[in-house]
Amino acid sequence: xxxxxxxxxxxxxxxxxxAVFAKVAGRFGRVEPRRQARAYLLGLLAPIERKNGWQxxxxxxxxxxxxxxxxxTSARWDPRQVRLDLRDYVMDNLGHRDGVLIVDETGFxxxxxxxxxxxxxxxxTAGRIENCQLGVFLAYASPLGRTLIDAExxxxxxxxxxxxxxxxxxxxxxxxxxxxxxxxxxxxxxAVKAGVPASWVxxxxxxxxxxxxxxxxxxxxxxxxVTVPKSQWIGKAWxxxxxxxxxxxxxxxxxxxxxxxxxxxxxxxxYDWALATVTFETEPGYQRWLLxxxxxxxxxxxxxxxxxxxxxxxxxxxxxDLIAVAGSRWAIEECFQSAKNETGLDHYQVRRYxxxxxxxxxxxxxxxxxxxxxxxxxxxxxxxxxxxxxKSAVCWHA
Numbered sequence: 001x002x003x004x005x006x007x008x009x010x011x012x013x014x015x016x017x018x019a020v021f022a023k024v025a026g027r028f029g030r031v032e033p034r035r036q037a038r039a040y041l042l043g044l045l046a047p048i049e050r051k052n053g054w055q056x057x058x059x060x061x062x063x064x065x066x067x068x069x070x071x072x073t074s075a076r077w078d079p080r081q082v083r084l085d086l087r088d089y090v091m092d093n094l095g096h097r098d099g100v101l102i103v104d105e106t107g108f109x110x111x112x113x114x115x116x117x118x119x120x121x122x123x124x125t126a127g128r129i130e131n132c133q134l135g136v137f138l139a140y141a142s143p144l145g146r147t148l149i150d151a152e153x154x155x156x157x158x159x160x161x162x163x164x165x166x167x168x169x170x171x172x173x174x175x176x177x178x179x180x181x182x183x184x185x186x187x188x189x190x191a192v193k194a195g196v197p198a199s200w201v202x203x204x205x206x207x208x209x210x211x212x213x214x215x216x217x218x219x220x221x222x223x224x225x226v227t228v229p230k231s232q233w234i235g236k237a238w239x240x241x242x243x244x245x246x247x248x249x250x251x252x253x254x255x256x257x258x259x260x261x262x263x264x265x266x267x268x269x270x271y272d273w274a275l276a277t278v279t280f281e282t283e284p285g286y287q288r289w290l291l292x293x294x295x296x297x298x299x300x301x302x303x304x305x306x307x308x309x310x311x312x313x314x315x316x317x318x319x320x321d322l323i324a325v326a327g328s329r330w331a332i333e334e335c336f337q338s339a340k341n342e343t344g345l346d347h348y349q350v351r352r353y354x355x356x357x358x359x360x361x362x363x364x365x366x367x368x369x370x371x372x373x374x375x376x377x378x379x380x381x382x383x384x385x386x387x388x389x390x391k392s393a394v395c396w397h398a
Contacts, residue, residue, distance in 0.1 A: 016369070016373065017038070017041060017042060017045065017369060018038075020041075020089065020365070020368075020369050021037070021038050021041060023085045023088070023089050024037075024082050024085045024086070024365065025038075027077050027078065027081050027082050027085065028075075028077050029076060029077070030075075030076075032075075033070075033071055033075040033076070033077060036060075036067050036068065036070075036071045036075070037071060037077070037362065039056075039059075039060035039062075039068075040056060040060075040068060040071055040362055041362055041365060041366050041369075042059070042060070043055070043056035043059040043060055044056070044343045044344050044362060044363055044366040045342075045343065045366050045369070045370070046059045050344075050347055051343070051344025051347040052065075052344075052347050052348070052349045053065035053068045053069050053349055056068050069350075071358070072348075072350050072355040072358045072359055073350065073352060073354075073355050077358075079354075079357040079358045079360075079361035079362075080357070080361075082361050082362075082365065083149070083150055083151075083361055083364070084194075086149060086361070086364060086365050086368055087149045087150070087191070087194060087196065088194075089365075089368060089372075090140055090147055090149055090368050090371075090372070091140075091196060091197065093144070093145075093372040093375065094140065094142050094144045094145045094146070094147065094371070094372065094375060095142065095144075095196070095197045096142035096143055096144055096197060097197050097199060098142060098143060098199050098200075099140055099141065099142040099196070099197050099198040099199065099200075100140075100141045100142070100198060100199070100200040100201070100202055100325060100328045100331070101138060101139070101140060101188060101191055101196070101198045101200070101201045101202075101222075102138070102139040102140075102141060102201075102202045102203070102328065102329055102331055102332040103136070103137070103138055103139075103184040103187070103188070103201070103202075103203040103204075103207050103332075104136075104137060104139070104203065104204055104329070104332045104333070104336075105124065105134050105135060105136045105137065105154070105180060105206070106124070106125050106134070106135055106137065106336045107123030107124060107125035107126060107130065107132040107133070107134055107135075108125075108132055108133040108134075108135065108346050109123070109125075109126065109130055109131070109132045110131055110132055110133055111131065112131075113131075114168075114169070114351045115133055115169070115350075115351045115356075116133070116153060116155070116159070116169040116170065116171055116351060116352060116353035116356055117133045117134065117153050117154055117155045117156065117159055117353070117356075118131060118132065118133050119131070119132075119156050119158055119159070120132075121134065121156065125336075133153060133154075133356070134153075134154040134180070135151050135152070135153055135154065135356075135360065136151065136152050136153075136154055136180050136183040136184055136187070137150065137151045137332065137335075137336075138150040138151070138184070138187040138188065138191065139331060139332040139335050140191075140196065140198070141328050141331035141332075142197075144375050145371050145372065145374065145375035146331040146332075146334065146335060146371060147335060147364070147367055147368040147371035147372070148332075148335050148339060148364045148367060148368070149191070149196075149364070149368075150187040150190065150191070151187075151357070151360050151361070151364065152178075152183040152186065152187060153353060153356050153357065153360075154178075154180055154183060155171065155175065155177065155178070155353075156177075157177050159171070160175070160176060160177035161177075166353075169351060169352055169353050170352035170353045170354045170355070171353040175353070179210075180206060180207070181206070181207050181210040181212065181213040184203065184207055184213065185212075185213060185216050188201065188216070188217075188220075188222070189216075189220075192220050192222070198222070199223060200222070200223050200224060200225065200313075200325045200328075201217055201222045201223070201224040201225075201226070202224065202225050202226065202325055202326070202328055202329040203224070203226045203227070203329070204226075204227045204329065205227040205228060205229055207226060208226030208227045208228045208309070208310060209228050209229055209232060213226075214226065214310065214312070217312065218282075218283065218286075218312055221283075223311075223312055223313035223314065223317070223325075224310075224311065224312050224313075225291065225309050225310075225311045225322055225325040225326045225329075226309060226310055226311075227307060227308065227309055227329075228244060228308050228309065228310050229244070229308070230243065230244050230245035230248075230306065230308055231243055231244070231245070232244045232308060232310065234247060234278050234290050234310065235278050235279055244290060244292075244308040245306070245308070247276060247290060248274070248290075248292050248306065248308070251274045251276070251292070255274040255275070255276075255397060256272045256273065256274050256294065257272065257273055257274070257319070258270060258271070258272050258273075258296075259271065259272075259273050259319075259320065259323050260323075260327075261293075261323050261324065261326055261327025262324065262327035262328065262330070264330075269327060270296060271293045271294060271295060271296060272293075272294040272295075272296065273291065273292065273293055273294070273319065273323055274291075274292045274294070274397075275289055275290070275291050275292075275319045275322065275397045276289060276290045276292075276397065277289055277397070278290050278310075282312070285314055285315055286312060286313065286314055286315065287312075287313065287314070287315045287317070288310065288311065288312050289310075289311040289312075289313075289322065290308065290309070290310065290311070291308075291309040291310075291311050291319075291322050291323070291326060292306055292307070292308055292309070293306065293307040293308075293309070293326065294306050309322070309326050311325075319397060335367065335371075338367065338370070339363060339364065339367040342366075342367065342370060343363045343364075343366035343367045343370065344363055344366075345360065345363040345364075345367070348360075348363075
């Protein structure tokens with residue numbers, strides 16, 4: 001949103017938001033938190049610099065941030081129930097059989113040690129180890145649009161092993177330690193149970209290298225394109241295991257094909273790609289592949305950078321299908337950026353576990369409103385196909 005929005009613009013946003021808020025209003029049992037939640041959402045959409053308690057209160061006409069703080073900390077409502085309505089709202093407007101469920105995490109830089117889940121840990125957002133919280137998110141991307149639909153706050157073992165600390169941060173006793181891939185599986189299971197229309201799952205290396213994560217997807221008949229490290233074992237060959245980078249070094253020149261994986265900020269994202277069938281036992285009608293992406297220009301070391309993907313999909317799936325899904329993973333990065341910039345995803349000033357989930361849920365709902373509003377405007381949409389089309393461990397496609 002632009003800082004140049006007028007009062008009439010805000011009135012238009014408010015009118016559109018009423019229809020959205022009607023979908024979740026029943027989750028707020030009393031009229032006071034219901035009104036405050038609507039004001040909170042409107043503030044998240046307002047052209048204000050920082051969407052924290054004070055500025056949201058000011059946008060709502062409140063003299064102090066007390067009401068906004070109570071909405072997040074003590075009012076009686078369940079953010080996970082609101083996320084059910086959020087997901088339904090997104091599916092009603094963006095749902096498509098070629099949808100992709102995308103898993104990734106984002107960091108929230110914090111000071112001190114009181115905020116739930118905070119510790120010094122690697123943040124991809126910062127690109128280094130920082131004192132931060134990490135949220136694992138699930139995005140939905142389709143030819144109609146993209147937005148965030150679910151989230152879980154990652155709690156390191158330093159937290160779950162200290163129950164007194166957890167109690168002070170509002171973390172219930174039944175909340176146990178769960179790795180980030182386990183949190184991702186939990187969210188995907190919720191989406192599958194709800195019948196979310198999706199043909200694919202995409203995830204980065206932290207999730208793709210997890211064998212239990214990939215097995216979960218296969219057991220639920222979810223096709224996937226997930227990033228893996230170069231050291232990933234991809235199958236057996238010549239009496240031993242073969243790694244992704246070892247197999248790639250054996251790819252013949254004719255295996256490499258120049259393809260775009262979608263539009264980026266600077267136009268088509270062109271790379272050289274190679275695809276190999278991986279000989280490995282699968283469910284009847286399904287196949288595994290190793291997909292490799294190679295940059296077109298050398299890096300600072302003079303090397304062409306390679307990225308590796310393990311893929312699982314019905315027999316007959318084309319290389320172009322797999323490349324398009326690999327490219328779709330960037331949709332969640334775009335969601336993070338726009339949700340932080342436009343709806344204050346990272347502007348919260350709360351420490352409690354439940355308050356984090358409440359703010360994040362309302363910020364995701366505001367972001368979904370923007371995404372769906374944009375989807376109704378005529379514009380080109382990125383698309384991907386969901387067509388379902390050896391003795392050695394791999395067989396390169398020439």
